[in-house]
Each structure stands twice: as C-alpha cells, then as structure tokens.
Amino acid sequence: MNEQIQTELKNLLNNRFSTSESTRANYARGEDTFDPILSKAVVFPETNEEVSKILGLCNKHKIPVVPFGTGTSLEGNVVGNDKGITMCLEKMNKILSVNVEDFDCRVQACVTKEQLNDYLREDGVFFPIDPGANAAIGGMASTSASGTMAVKYGTMKSVITGLTVVLPNGDIINTGGRTKKTSAGYNLTNLFIGSEGTLGVITEIQLRLSPIPESIMSAVCHFKTLESAVQTAQQIIQYGVPIARIEMLNKDQMEISINYSKLKDIEAVPTLFFEFHGSDTSNQENIKVVEEISKENNGSSFKWAKDLQERNKLWKARWDVYYSVKALINNGRVYSTDVCLPVSKITECVNFAEEQTKKLGLRAPMVGHLGDGNFHVLLPYDPTQKETYKKIRDFSDLLIQKTLKLNGTITGEHGVGLHKKSYLIKEHGDNIPLMQSIKKTIDQNNIMNPGKIFDLN
C-alpha cells in the first residue's frame, strides 16, 4: 500500500485511519487459534458511502480488505492481511428503525445482540438469535450464526429479510426487503449471509423480531452419563416438543462453569439446561412431557430457575463457556469444534467425541445446542505446547470424518474462515468450483477477505 493511497484514506477518514502498531494488533484476529496477522492499516468508516469509497479505492489498487466486527469469530474469519487493510465497522452501530407492529427492525452492522435487545426491551419484542458472544449482527450475518435459541427461532438465515451490501467495486445495493417472504428474483440476501466478508461488506441488516413470550421458564436436569443426557435431548426433539432452548454441558464443562461463573446448588455432572417460551399453560404442558422423557433416561428432578436474576445467571454461565475454558490456561487458546448432525445421529457422534478425546488424553469440555444437532468440543491448550495442538488437530480430523459419515456438516454456526478450508473440500468439493466462480464474478480482483472459506486457483 503506497503513500498515495494512505494519503487518500487519511483525507477521507482523518483519525479514523490508523497505522499504529497497537491498533493494528488490536484488530489482527478474532477469538481463534491463529497467530495474529497485522494488516497495514485499520479503517473505521461511519457511513455506507465511506465504505463504498474505501472499497472503490482498494479495488482500483488491488488492496485486500478484511471486514471486522466485534472480533468474536472463532475460525480465523477476521485474521488480518499483511498486504491489506482491516475495515472495522464498530462506528456503524446505530439502530436505524424499529417497527414493533411488524416485528422488524433495521440495524447497522456493528449493533450487537445485547445492544439491540436492551433497546427493544420496552417494546415487547426481542431479537432471538443468541450465540455465546455479544457479537455484532453484521458479523453474525457473515458467518450465518445461530446459537442457543435456533431450535425455536431459527438462524440468521431465517430472521434476516434484507441487507445493504457494499460490493468490492464500491456499488451499494439493497437486497430483500421488509416483507416476511418474497419471490422477486435471485435470493441475494442469502448469498451474502454466510459469505464471511468474501463477497462484499454487509453494512445494514433488516431483521425479523419475535414477541417476548408471555411466560419463560428455565430448568436444569442432571444425568449420570453424557449419553443419557444426549438421548433425552434427542427424544424431546423427536417428540416434537416446542422448546426454546435445550443445551447440553458435559461433566468437564460443568466443573469449569461452576468455578468460573460461581454457580451454586448445581452438580458437576452431565446436565441439560432447558427453556420454555409460551403461555403459562402451554409451557406447563410441554414441561410435563420433557420431565417425563428426562425421568425415563434417569435424569434428576428438574431444578427451576426461580426468578429472572437466577435465570439470567444460568444463561450467563452458558454464554461464558468459551471464556471459562479459555481462562484455564494462562495465555491459553481454545480450539472449538462445531459439527452439526441429523438429530438421530447426535448420540453416536457425542459418544465418539468422548471416546476419542479420552484416548488422546485431551481435556474436552463440551456444550451442545442439541435441539439443532449442533455441539462443540472446547479444547484448551497452551500455544507453546505443539504436541497438544497436534493431538487436538488429530481429534478434529477424526470428528469431521465421523460427522460426514453420519450425514453431518463441518460447521453448524461458526463458518469456515481459515480453519476449515480443507474440511469444506471434504464436505462440498463438488460445489467449490461454483462458489469460486461466484466469488470471481463479484470480486474480480479478489480483494474481499482473500484466502478465507476457500483458496482461488
């Protein structure tokens, strides 16, 4: 990046253009296992037009651009580019409109899930996509995120009805719209969702909201074995109970969470966290079914979260799982797997993961959004210990192999990033040429987050 371009960017953005080493280091990676890569500069646009000008300039000079939100991604999706710039959208954090009567809103890319829900609280509606981190909604769109409530409310793919995207050539386009459905031309909205910043920069998101349910009830149920916990979840889904969350934590993760989040009155054994959203009557009815299924699998009797505070503490502990594992090792990192399977195959796959980590002598806390067939093994390690990392990688390879055999996918919600490019070839090798040709058409100079998801030949 020569001086002329730097001057142009500085003229455009003033102090929102930075080449200081500390800033570049702050935006050099997400919550992933990669070593940081410092981009040449970091820019902080405030408007669609600024994003457009920056991309237009970078496209002209073939300078790579890495879009960056809150940096909570897990697969190396936002690792910097030493020949390019990182574009942090944190100044685009405005809630642009809320239409309570239509259950929809429009936000800029760096509005976070908590910021939006705080804002909406008094309106009786909420944004139901709930990943662990307090992620930016633009970032969540980019990785097609989901989280604990997808079993009831769907994923980013199902709640986004429109986007504003700035294309690599600087064009600003609006896809989709405000209606619940449309058949008007190609579904560009869903092409950008999950494209991890490789096709353009998502700057605005049109979202569907949900009414806050009349009644919310949370409960915890303990199990003697992980298998019986997982089977319980599997049966609840197969029974068709409309549950809002059904989260599994294995023994190891329970121990870690109890320490980290100072949970009381809760045992360090395989556990399911439940949440029911509905009317009082329908919740009671569903709880009865779930309790029965749990009992049949030798689950303990339910422990209820009595009030909002206790409920929030419970879910906060669930959200903090990643950080609780990370805190185990000084300067440690966490390698998180993210496979997702047909519901009937989860028990087999979770069992496999337990066996293999034991065999390899790895500490393996696990959490799962079992309602979706999605679970994570969170493997903590010291990056200076190459051997542990190698074992983790071996385990990950085995898990992917097993998952694909069971008709699962290599990633339920974290995306591909740098980390899973070889796994993507295993799952979708026959599709990658088409993905590549779409990429080349939209981003002729390969400036958008190059090297992520797949390599170009």
Place this chain on the structure above:
Amino acid sequence: MNEQIQTELKNLLNNRFSTSESTRANYARGEDTFDPILSKAVVFPETNEEVSKILGLCNKHKIPVVPFGTGTSLEGNVVGNDKGITMCLEKMNKILSVNVEDFDCRVQACVTKEQLNDYLREDGVFFPIDPGANAAIGGMASTSASGTMAVKYGTMKSVITGLTVVLPNGDIINTGGRTKKTSAGYNLTNLFIGSEGTLGVITEIQLRLSPIPESIMSAVCHFKTLESAVQTAQQIIQYGVPIARIEMLNKDQMEISINYSKLKDIEAVPTLFFEFHGSDTSNQENIKVVEEISKENNGSSFKWAKDLQERNKLWKARWDVYYSVKALINNGRVYSTDVCLPVSKITECVNFAEEQTKKLGLRAPMVGHLGDGNFHVLLPYDPTQKETYKKIRDFSDLLIQKTLKLNGTITGEHGVGLHKKSYLIKEHGDNIPLMQSIKKTIDQNNIMNPGKIFDLN
C-alpha cells in the same frame, strides 16, 4: 435444432423425446396469461445423468432449455421457447428417502405436495408448504413458493436444506445437506431456490418435515366489510398468536367458491378461514384470543369444521379458488396479482385494491395469506377482450406502485417469470446487474430458461 442433435436426443431418450405437435402444445405454458409458445421438442429424462447429458448437449449447441414440472406456475415461468426444448421432469417423481426420526426426506423434482403427504400420512409427519395447486416440489423450489401455512411453517426457502442441481454445463452438484443448519461455505441452496430454472435444473430436494399436530381445529368467521376482516387478521398477527393458517376471501370470491365448490351453511360475505395446530389445550387458548379479536371487529361467531371431512372440504374450496375463477369464463384466463406487504400495511393495500378495481369496473375476487401480508386479486377475463386485459394491466401497475410505496414486494410466492420483469426492475433495479452477472457466470451460453426473471443485455 438440427437433425444431428435430434438424433442424439432420440438415441438417449427413445420415446421420451417428442416433437409431436400435441405434446409440444401440452407443455407450452403454465397456468398463466400468456399465449402458448411451442418448443421444438419435449424431453422426459428419468435420471440426473440423463438431465446432465441433455444439458451438456444443449449447452454445446446453445439450445435453450425450459424446465417444466406440473405446469401450475402463474407468471409465464414455463412458457416454451421456439428455438429450444422443454424439459419435463414428470418421470422424476420418486420419494427417495424418509427419515421420520429426523423429520426429513429427499424427493425427486416432480413429486407433488399431495403425493408426498399421502405417502407420509402414516408416519406422523407432513410436508407443510401448501400452495393452491398440487404443484411439483421442484417447481415450488424454483419459484420459492409458500401458500396457506407459511405463517406457521415458513416457505420453501425455510424447509429446503439441500438440493441436487444439474448445471447448464452438465455438472451435477449437491448443495446443503440433511442438517437443520450449516455455515459451510456459500448458501448455494438458496441461490437456486427462486431462480426459476434460469441457473440449472433442480432434480432432487432435501426437505424438512413437520410432526402432524396432536390437534387441528378449523373455523370460519364472517365480516360485514373486507376492511374489518383484514384488520382482524392484522391484529391477530400483531398479537403474536401462533396460528397455522389465516386466509381471507372477499365477498366476490366467496360467491364464486360457494357456487364452484358447493359449500353449504356459509355466507357470501368477507370471510376469514382459520386453522390452529397444536395441543388441544394450546389450540383452545389461541382460539379464545382469536375469537375475541374477531368479535371486536364485528366478526360473526366462529363456525367450526366439525370433522376431518368438513375441514378438508373447506380447504379444498380454498385451494380451488384459482380454478373457480377460471371457470367463470369459457376459455377464460385469470390474471393473478401476488403482492406481499409488511403486516401493518395490508389493510391500506387491500382497501386500495378494492377501490381501484371498482373504479375500473373489474370483477375482482380476492384471497389472502394474511398472516404473511400476501394477497392475490384474481382477475378473470376473456383473452379476446383486449380492453378488459388493458384495464387489468393498468390496475396491476397501480397496485405494484402502491405496494412498493408501502415497503412491499412485487411477488410473495409466484415468482417473476415473463410477467413481472418490468416490476422487478422497479423493486430491485440496483440488484439486477449482480443477478445478471451471476447468471452469466453459471450459464455462459444463456440456455437455461432464457428471458425469464430478467433480460440479459
């Protein structure tokens, strides 16, 4: 299409290649307002490999291909091509697999919604996307269809998790998979859904099914004015009642349906058809809320469909709406509008449609999937009466203009076809260059259903 190509196709397909005028006429258009266009030949492949060979051949010789399912599309999506062939998939009508425990199945493109549901009946699951016609599931995927139950169960976009697609160059690819969610690379599945056969031929569809609810209750409520019926629906949605269907028929349509479907004990006034899916208790609870809202809007007391037979008759009448209107005029056609709006804007738009059709002296039966903000005006006409058609077209233009002003979309579920190309420019002009470039990348010789959705420059 020269003789050599005809010979090659004949060698490949034997009597599943036809150039007879009657066959070509049978597949020359769908249920639309266009004059039939006869393709040079019609082919009936039976396997993915045959589809691949046909496309490969046509691509080499730049021969247009129009994919064809049951021919129930409404916007000219399957009108023939006088320089090309029509590829009818009716021989690809097998249900390939059903996994009840995972609520999923895989079907070939020409399995119809009724065929699938008949097959599934004893398994306790069903396919919940319900357009009026007994359409082919591949066709429903191609137009991103939905219908009466989208308010609860979503659209084709939300129930399809994977596809087999044959690309214009003959490549056979598998997109997505069997899991409820995935973040593995670009969402190609949703690129093909709604692409109306312009990017390739969808030959297999992986679908999510739903458990048959414990209790289903149907009811009918009459209103003095269309406005109060529409407002009732709007309020029910805004209240967040989890209803499975909420269908509006205006006075005119009620008269027509009562005659055509021989309905008894039902008045020819603006009417809402309701259906509730859930447990007995939750249905009772939701019905109470809906009855109250209806009463507040001066609705009649509910009339219940007492048994399955009566319920089926009610919904059969609803499905037959299109044919009931078509039967009004000998050799008549029906021009169906298909706008979809944010729920808060439906009343204004339906009122507008009523006023304008009155002003123009048009007979205007209306039906609406009001839970989604989607409604259709079904305008019958005699194709020899050019003046009526002109008036209808004027009305359609006004309705589209109004819809776009109210943040609506030009098509909720029928697609663009030949009919709405100019409307698509009004809604998504800024997107069309991107759609075109994707089309050109995937279909370099523009053989796939050329001239549909948009023109190429």
